[in-house]
Amino acid sequence: MIPDDAMVALRAMLGERLSTGKSDLALHGRSETWHAEMPPDAVCYPKDTAEVAQVMTICARHGVPLIGFGTGTALEGHASAPRGGLTVDFRDMAAVLEIRPEDMLVRVQPGCTREALNTELRATGLMFPVDPGANASLGGMAATRASGTTAVRYGTMRDQVRGLEVVLPDGRVIRTGTLAAKSSAGYDLTGLFVGSEGTLGLITELTLKLHGQPEAVSAAICAFPSTGAAIETVILAIQMGLRPARVEFVDAATAAILNARDGASFDEAPHLLLEFHGSDAAVAEEAERFGELTTEAGGSGYRWATQAEERTRLWTMRHRAYHTILASRPGSTAVVTDVCVPISRMGEAIDRAAAEIAASAVPGPILGHVGDGNYHAILLVDRSDPAELAEAKRLSDGMVAHALDLGGTATGEHGVGLGKLHFMEREHGAGWDVMGAIKRALDPDGIMNPGKLVRQN
Numbered sequence: 001m002i003p004d005d006a007m008v009a010l011r012a013m014l015g016e017r018l019s020t021g022k023s024d025l026a027l028h029g030r031s032e033t034w035h036a037e038m039p040p041d042a043v044c045y046p047k048d049t050a051e052v053a054q055v056m057t058i059c060a061r062h063g064v065p066l067i068g069f070g071t072g073t074a075l076e077g078h079a080s081a082p083r084g085g086l087t088v089d090f091r092d093m094a095a096v097l098e099i100r101p102e103d104m105l106v107r108v109q110p111g112c113t114r115e116a117l118n119t120e121l122r123a124t125g126l127m128f129p130v131d132p133g134a135n136a137s138l139g140g141m142a143a144t145r146a147s148g149t150t151a152v153r154y155g156t157m158r159d160q161v162r163g164l165e166v167v168l169p170d171g172r173v174i175r176t177g178t179l180a181a182k183s184s185a186g187y188d189l190t191g192l193f194v195g196s197e198g199t200l201g202l203i204t205e206l207t208l209k210l211h212g213q214p215e216a217v218s219a220a221i222c223a224f225p226s227t228g229a230a231i232e233t234v235i236l237a238i239q240m241g242l243r244p245a246r247v248e249f250v251d252a253a254t255a256a257i258l259n260a261r262d263g264a265s266f267d268e269a270p271h272l273l274l275e276f277h278g279s280d281a282a283v284a285e286e287a288e289r290f291g292e293l294t295t296e297a298g299g300s301g302y303r304w305a306t307q308a309e310e311r312t313r314l315w316t317m318r319h320r321a322y323h324t325i326l327a328s329r330p331g332s333t334a335v336v337t338d339v340c341v342p343i344s345r346m347g348e349a350i351d352r353a354a355a356e357i358a359a360s361a362v363p364g365p366i367l368g369h370v371g372d373g374n375y376h377a378i379l380l381v382d383r384s385d386p387a388e389l390a391e392a393k394r395l396s397d398g399m400v401a402h403a404l405d406l407g408g409t410a411t412g413e414h415g416v417g418l419g420k421l422h423f424m425e426r427e428h429g430a431g432w433d434v435m436g437a438i439k440r441a442l443d444p445d446g447i448m449n450p451g452k453l454v455r456q457n
Ligand SMILES: Cc1cc2nc3c(=O)[nH]c(=O)nc-3n(C[C@H](O)[C@H](O)[C@H](O)COP(=O)(O)OP(=O)(O)OC[C@H]3O[C@@H](n4cnc5c(N)ncnc54)[C@H](O)[C@@H]3O)c2cc1C
Pocket: 032, 067, 068, 069, 070, 071, 072, 073, 074, 075, 078, 079, 090, 110, 131, 132, 133, 134, 136, 137, 138, 139, 140, 141, 142, 143, 144, 145, 146, 147, 148, 149, 197, 198, 199, 201, 202, 203, 204, 322, 323, 413, 414, 449
């Protein structure tokens, strides 16, 4: 509950931009996946940093929980409000503030989505490459340290954020980083806030790195006799210096679903979907050299193309694969796993996960970003059946435990939210206590996105 005094102060400041409408609350408490709906008590839509700072100050004074909100696409219940409070939705702070082409930098407000930024950049010859599939906000992507299909070449959000403006729980506004390409000046506060999931402060501005739009792009596809053969091919390609911009794995079950529901005509076998960026000559050479490797690995049906229509069709299909898979079991909800392992162990990790899933009653097609060692099983469950949900969680936990044994992580890109909290101690040991100490130093009253990421008191 938000105390009356706090509501009066917030209403006086925000007017119509403070909402307690039922549908607004439900929308902001909902998760894309299996997590239960946990709505806040109110939602606000600030229009600038000064308003965010004022909101923070009022909430801090009254001990009201604050939850940042971008587009609500996070998969682990990140933006839900288990303890109620106020959700700060950055919908109205979505401007591209400044493009600096010579520095290859852009300043944006946190509500700007990655697609809106790329539309704005179209005429500049520059682009922002991080692509988590969903049209997420850049603030949310920084807060979850997102990545996606292009991380194999361009890196994750960790690599793209040059600096931030952050409002701290006590209302102070700080800037982290500079416009300079490097700095040895003290602790890396930018790195601290990237991936902090709104538990330390609210990001109100980002300075992001840009990349040149590739002169040419080629896309390729190939079937493989086994998961191991597909992954070995990727390892060899990377060792040989090929630099694919995307290397996506889909298993035989995913291929079958895409055939049945999205007009694909894949063999029902593991596949790699690839993209290369560069000059005309470079993308042709990389695609051809990759093709030679697929032949050596027993791959079949390798084909590549530079035509935009064919590429667009392939990547549109890949981007909507999550929803296509979800629709393959009508009425189901998903438990989406997100482990990431050293690429050398990825074949064995996927094979083991696939065997466990096959032995259970829960369907779980697997797809992933092979270049990074990150893969997802989309475990489809009937949410009204507690036994199915428990089985999916058992499978998911088993995958995480195995990934940790292999030197990997519980979450390669989706983040901790509520769903991966129970693995934090095992993954980080005493390092998790250090995270708790940092949290207490910046947010002593625990008002920032409570219930997430750090040990709960
Ligand atoms: C179909 C589908 C595919 C996906 N694929 C990928 C993928 O390939 N890779 C990947 O990384 N993710 C993926 N995701 C997950 C999701 O898109 C990312 O986690 C994304 O970064 C969330 O951004 P958002 O704007 O929706 O954030 P939200 O869901 O709104 O918020 C996420 C977290 O960030 C915090 N937050 C939001 N804005 C701020 C702010 N301004 N300041 C401080 N904290 C803030 C919230 O409190 C919350 O903890 C996928 C999701 C879907 C639905």
